[in-house]
Amino acid sequence: MPYALKIALRYLTASKAQTGLLIAGVAVGVFVFIFMSALIGGLGVFLVQRTVGDISHVTVEAPGREAVSLLSDNPDILVVQQRGATQREQLRTADAFLPMIAAIPGIAATSQQIVGNGFLVRGQATAPVSVTGIEDNKVSAIADIEGNLVDGSTALTNSTVLIGSALAEDLGVSVGQVVRVQSDREAERTLVVGGIFELGVDALDARSAFVSLATARTLFELPQGISRIEIKLSDLNQADAVAARIASETGLKATPWTEGNASLLYGLSAQRNSGDLIKAFALITIIIGVASALLLSTYRRRSEIGIMRAMGASRGFIIFVFVTQGTLIGLIGGLVGAGLGYLSLSPFPVPELAPPGGLPVDVRQGSYGLAIALTTIGAILASILPARSAARVDPVTVIGQ
Amino acid sequence: MSALLEIRDLVKTYGEGEAETRVLRGLNLTLEEGELAALLGPSGSGKSTLLTILGTLMKPTSGTYMMLGEELTKASDRELTEFRNRHLGFVFQFHHLLPDFTALENVIFPTAVQQGRETAAARDRGRELLERVGLGHRIDYLSTSLSGGQKQRVAIARALMNRPELVLADEPTGNLDRESAEQVMDLIKEINENEKTTFLISTHDDKIADACKRQIRVKDGLAE
Ligand SMILES: Nc1ncnc2c1ncn2[C@@H]1O[C@H](COP(=O)(O)OP(=O)(O)OP(=O)(O)O)[C@@H](O)[C@H]1O
Ligand SMILES: [Mg+2]
Numbered sequence: 001m002p003y004a005l006k007i008a009l010r011y012l013t014a015s016k017a018q019t020g021l022l023i024a025g026v027a028v029g030v031f032v033f034i035f036m037s038a039l040i041g042g043l044g045v046f047l048v049q050r051t052v053g054d055i056s057h058v059t060v061e062a063p064g065r066e067a068v069s070l071l072s073d074n075p076d077i078l079v080v081q082q083r084g085a086t087q088r089e090q091l092r093t094a095d096a097f098l099p100m101i102a103a104i105p106g107i108a109a110t111s112q113q114i115v116g117n118g119f120l121v122r123g124q125a126t127a128p129v130s131v132t133g134i135e136d137n138k139v140s141a142i143a144d145i146e147g148n149l150v151d152g153s154t155a156l157t158n159s160t161v162l163i164g165s166a167l168a169e170d171l172g173v174s175v176g177q178v179v180r181v182q183s184d185r186e187a188e189r190t191l192v193v194g195g196i197f198e199l200g201v202d203a204l205d206a207r208s209a210f211v212s213l214a215t216a217r218t219l220f221e222l223p224q225g226i227s228r229i230e231i232k233l234s235d236l237n238q239a240d241a242v243a244a245r246i247a248s249e250t251g252l253k254a255t256p257w258t259e260g261n262a263s264l265l266y267g268l269s270a271q272r273n274s275g276d277l278i279k280a281f282a283l284i285t286i287i288i289g290v291a292s293a294l295l296l297s298t299y300r301r302r303s304e305i306g307i308m309r310a311m312g313a314s315r316g317f318i319i320f321v322f323v324t325q326g327t328l329i330g331l332i333g334g335l336v337g338a339g340l341g342y343l344s345l346s347p348f349p350v351p352e353l354a355p356p357g358g359l360p361v362d363v364r365q366g367s368y369g370l371a372i373a374l375t376t377i378g379a380i381l382a383s384i385l386p387a388r389s390a391a392r393v394d395p396v397t398v399i400g401q
Numbered sequence: 402m403s404a405l406l407e408i409r410d411l412v413k414t415y416g417e418g419e420a421e422t423r424v425l426r427g428l429n430l431t432l433e434e435g436e437l438a439a440l441l442g443p444s445g446s447g448k449s450t451l452l453t454i455l456g457t458l459m460k461p462t463s464g465t466y467m468m469l470g471e472e473l474t475k476a477s478d479r480e481l482t483e484f485r486n487r488h489l490g491f492v493f494q495f496h497h498l499l500p501d502f503t504a505l506e507n508v509i510f511p512t513a514v515q516q517g518r519e520t521a522a523a524r525d526r527g528r529e530l531l532e533r534v535g536l537g538h539r540i541d542y543l544s545t546s547l548s549g550g551q552k553q554r555v556a557i558a559r560a561l562m563n564r565p566e567l568v569l570a571d572e573p574t575g576n577l578d579r580e581s582a583e584q585v586m587d588l589i590k591e592i593n594e595n596e597k598t599t600f601l602i603s604t605h606d607d608k609i610a611d612a613c614k615r616q617i618r619v620k621d622g623l624a625e
Binding site (some may be wrong): 001002003005006010011014270304307308309310311312313314315317394395396399400 | 449453456458459478480482483485486487493497499500501502513514515516517518519522554559565571590
């Protein structure tokens, strides 16, 4: 064992209570660091999950038809553009694009949809709804209807409709009862309520109805083609990249979820920043704590240091002894704090599965390695000042005492 | 016998201006190899100052200090650290042992710090030295659990660890009772005789002074 390490260890073990307290202090700082990482990370996952969990990550639609002006910029001519309103924007050739989209890595599910607005009518009660026609074998591809079904089943036929619980309550209908669906294109169908779901998102629970693609075709008078393709990704942080790739490969309009959720993203980044600030303070506290404890120790051991210098210990040796102490304190405190952090975070369910109202800490996002590394580096930095002051002790001033 | 060290015109002044104290005023001194010399003089005459300069722990205001062919007043801190480690041993009035270490660990410190680790050879020599100073039964005791006389004997063993040419002892028996003081002095005499190690011992004790072969008196900043 290197001799300076032996002396450093002896110094640390000589005053066990003091060293123990110091390590405990460092461990608490590391614990705060890890807890903040897990909490901020977990909150992020939780909020994104809540917001994005049941919506499309990337939505592919037909590109808007913009008139192309053949006139060059001529100041003498005034051009007025008006968008054509007679043709609906639709994907007429979805089948051609689907294999291309499905081949892009990271895509978990696709869902072809026909969407439109209408009313749900039951006796005298009427409620506006957005009607979504979906493939009957992909009912839960985007929103987890299956997992949030409160009554009935998700089996979708051409004569059934799935509605949200709030909507069902408004209309006073339950599974097996009949409702009429009127579309904004004046078409009407009578359907049986096949299932009632509760996704926990107001817009979906109170305002949406899911029907089969065939039903939607007749309701919205769309004999061929679809309105859009909704896509679920395995990693929702890839939405921007995947959307850009789809747009460039297919020429279609691909919108990532991030586009309509700027305020959520802003909130998450603000949250991360405040988390980083708290973590920085935890680190600074550790550094100050280690520095002051070591400074006190160099002061207490002044005469020993002077004697070691007289006996032929170099300044470098003394510096090494004290920096090693700092390193060990940082490393051990870091390991203890990280271990405690992991143990105390483990019982919490991951945010994806956390019940509402629970603490959405994410044990996977504790940044354990980073916490240990930063703490050790911090402790090393903290020991430099005391070590240098120790190395400057003049043997002459302590020998006479 | 040839000269181990030679000091010429050594001046040491503490402080400046009004507070200036001229302690050594052009002192000359030669020590031969294998000498056993006592350093005498009233309190405040500059004995400790001289030993500190000889120990290379402090630089003189002016003058030269040659030892083993090296001019030490011009050496760097790094060179002096190594020189001390290899050629000088110290025994202080207050033993100055490292409190958290055992007797053996204290004794082998000068070798271990030079080699960067504690070797088996160093431990063997340390044990041998502790037996020589009559502490074979206290080898693994913490230094704090030893008596004053025992501590001072450990300090002597430590001073001898690297087989230095010169051991400087500043009132090594100043804190000991008569019996312990005599034991320590007998030990020094024995080592001086057997190993030809040079000793320079400052003391106020006539018995210690008489036990030495040579007496050097510091008076008015000069040696006589
Ligand atoms: N660091 C210092 N600063 C100023 N004056 C000092 C310093 N060290 C010693 N002196 C002075 O130098 C003189 C010599 O001191 P020194 O300790 O060498 O004497 P000494 O012969 O060892 O005395 P004693 O027998 O009491 O140990 C004294 O007057 C002392 O006050
Ligand atoms: Mg003195």
